[in-house]
Amino acid sequence: MANTHAIKARIKSVENIRQITKSMKMVAASKLRRVQTARGSLALMAEKSREILQELTAGEAAAENPFLAARPEVKQSCYVLFVGNRGLCGVYNSALLHFLETEMARGEGAGFVVICGSWGQDIIEPSGLNVRRRFADMSDVPDSKEARQLSDYLKKLYLAGEADRIVMVYQKYLSVLQQQPCAEIFLPLQPPEGEAKAERERIFEPDRKSVLDALTELYVSSTIFSAMLEARMGEHAARMCSMNAAADSTEELMGKLKQALNHARQAAITTEISEIVGGAQALSENNGRD
Amino acid sequence: MKDLLHLSIITAEGAAYDRMVGYVNIPTPTGSVGVLSGHAPMLCAVKKGLVRCGFGAGRGQSIRVGSGVANIDSNQVTILVSDASAETESPSASPAL
Numbered sequence: 001m002a003n004t005h006a007i008k009a010r011i012k013s014v015e016n017i018r019q020i021t022k023s024m025k026m027v028a029a030s031k032l033r034r035v036q037t038a039r040g041s042l043a044l045m046a047e048k049s050r051e052i053l054q055e056l057t058a059g060e061a062a063a064e065n066p067f068l069a070a071r072p073e074v075k076q077s078c079y080v081l082f083v084g085n086r087g088l089c090g091v092y093n094s095a096l097l098h099f100l101e102t103e104m105a106r107g108e109g110a111g112f113v114v115i116c117g118s119w120g121q122d123i124i125e126p127s128g129l130n131v132r133r134r135f136a137d138m139s140d141v142p143d144s145k146e147a148r149q150l151s152d153y154l155k156k157l158y159l160a161g162e163a164d165r166i167v168m169v170y171q172k173y174l175s176v177l178q179q180q181p182c183a184e185i186f187l188p189l190q191p192p193e194g195e196a197k198a199e200r201e202r203i204f205e206p207d208r209k210s211v212l213d214a215l216t217e218l219y220v221s222s223t224i225f226s227a228m229l230e231a232r233m234g235e236h237a238a239r240m241c242s243m244n245a246a247a248d249s250t251e252e253l254m255g256k257l258k259q260a261l262n263h264a265r266q267a268a269i270t271t272e273i274s275e276i277v278g279g280a281q282a283l284s285e286n287n288g289r290d
Numbered sequence: 291m292k293d294l295l296h297l298s299i300i301t302a303e304g305a306a307y308d309r310m311v312g313y314v315n316i317p318t319p320t321g322s323v324g325v326l327s328g329h330a331p332m333l334c335a336v337k338k339g340l341v342r343c344g345f346g347a348g349r350g351q352s353i354r355v356g357s358g359v360a361n362i363d364s365n366q367v368t369i370l371v372s373d374a375s376a377e378t379e380s381p382s383a384s385p386a387l
Contacts, residue, residue: 041304048300049370052333052361144302148372205334206320214335215359218370225302 004268007261011254018250024088025243032176032236034141039229046226049219050192055200056212057191064209067155067216070188071164074108078132078163080154080186080224082170082231083117083124084239085140092171092179092238093119099181100169101129109164114157116150116228142232147225155220158187168227171234177241179234186223189216293327297343299353299369306374307353313344314367316360325362332362336371352377 062068081100083093097120104111113129118136125131133153138146157163166187171179204211297314299307314325317339323332336358344350358371 038303042302044304045300045302045370048361048368049359052359052370056333144373147302200331203330203332203334205318205323205332208333210319210335211333211359214357215370218358218372221372222302 004261004264007257007264011257011261014250014253014257018247018254021243021246021250025240025247028236028240028243031140032233032240035229035232035236038141038143039226039233042222042226042229045218045222049215049222052215053219054192056208056215062191062212065212065216066159067187067189067220068191068212074164076109076163076165077104077107077111078154078157078166079104079107079111079113079183080150080166080168080227081113081115081117081124082168082227083115083119084231084235085118085138087119088242089235089239090242092235096169096171096181097124097127099183103167103169103183104129107167112163114154116231138228140232140236142225142228144221144225147228148221150228151221151224154187154224163187168224170227170231171238173230173233173237176237179238184227186227187220189219189223295325295327295329295365295367297367297369299341299355299371299374301356301371301374306371307376309343309345311343312346313350315342316367316369317341317355323360325367327365329362329365331364332360334360334362336360336369340377341369341374349379351379 056062057068079100081096083096087093100113104113111130112132113124114132115124115134115136116138118134118138121134121136135146135150135153138150154166158166165185168184168186170182172182173179294310294312295314297307297309297311298305312327316323316325316334317337318334319337322339323334325332336355338357339355341353341355342350343353353374353376355369355374356372358369360367360369
């Protein structure tokens with residue numbers, strides 16, 4: 001009987017784990033939807049600012065803009081690492097960290113890291129990476145204020161000459177099932193891809209340079225916000241898949257445990273029956289002797 | 291309808307304001323710029339302040355915006371800003387349209 005009690009206790013604990021993993025999957029799915037909606041809202045701003053930037057980057061004012069002009073020599077690179085806020089999402093964070101190490105090893109000049117996300121404080125910092133700052137209080141569904149906080153810090157680093165190039169390292173969201181680590185140059189700004197638009201006759205108020213400066217400020221913030229949202233989408237998708245796999249594993253384990261419980265119960269019944277039969281036989285033998 | 295402008299104020303969180311208006315006043319670093327229907331194509335820097343628009347019959351609305359840029363083209367005024375919040379509709383100080 002002791003065996004069946006132990007199996008029953010184990011089944012109960014596995015059932016609890018199953019409920020927890022299912023809840024975590026649902027929470028991740030809900031956060032993923034919210035981040036996807038935020039990404040959809042940002043698309044409008046990204047599209048409009050890209051259109052105007054495409055037109056303005058053709059002129060001379062682009063060469064004077066501090067965010068657009070490439071620096072002749074890259075002495076110091078800053079890597080912005082977008083990790084998750086916690087684990088339980090498969091290899092999402094560790095694969096990204098490994099990718100960053102490879103990227104830094106082959107990058108130009110010396111490099112330091114700025115981390116966005118609270119995962120791995122006891123792994124990344126002690127690993128020997130040169131971590132300049134960590135933005136650990138970024139929410140699971142980031143908003144534009146958080147993005148501005150990060151982009152303001154990065155802009156200051158770049159303008160002060162502490163970094164000649166800023167690279168964003170994050171998991172590109174391909175689908176719920178697939179994310180891919182990528183490194184994209186954030187600063188100097190890369191002119192938007194696509195055919196350069198023909199220069200149109202326009203009035204600039206107060207002048208072309210001021211308009212370009214104001215636009216690049218917006219573009220820088222929306223680029224960081226976009227990467228931030230994409231990284232979070234990947235994190236929630238990875239967690240959703242991991243929790244789904246964990247819930248499936250608990251179902252499988254429950255099946256095995258129930259089978260073991262049935263075996264144990266059957267063995268106990270068989271033992272009891274043979275004891276009864278043995279006892280009855282012994283009694284009838286005693287009666288025959290009397 | 292031919293004297294109206296399509297005003298959209300867009301932030302990173304999506305379209306904060308989208309409406310047909312008769313008049314728009316945009317705050318810029320060198321003062322405010324008034325836009326009426328048929329304005330020449332223009333790109334202007336926007337400074338933190340109030341965008342005012344009029345709907346006609348003396349009614350209007352103010353929208354508090356952060357810094358950004360405004361694109362005026364073919365009776366379409368698109369203002370891209372860091373943040374925006376519309377204030378309540380009120381009788382406008384702008385000329386009745």
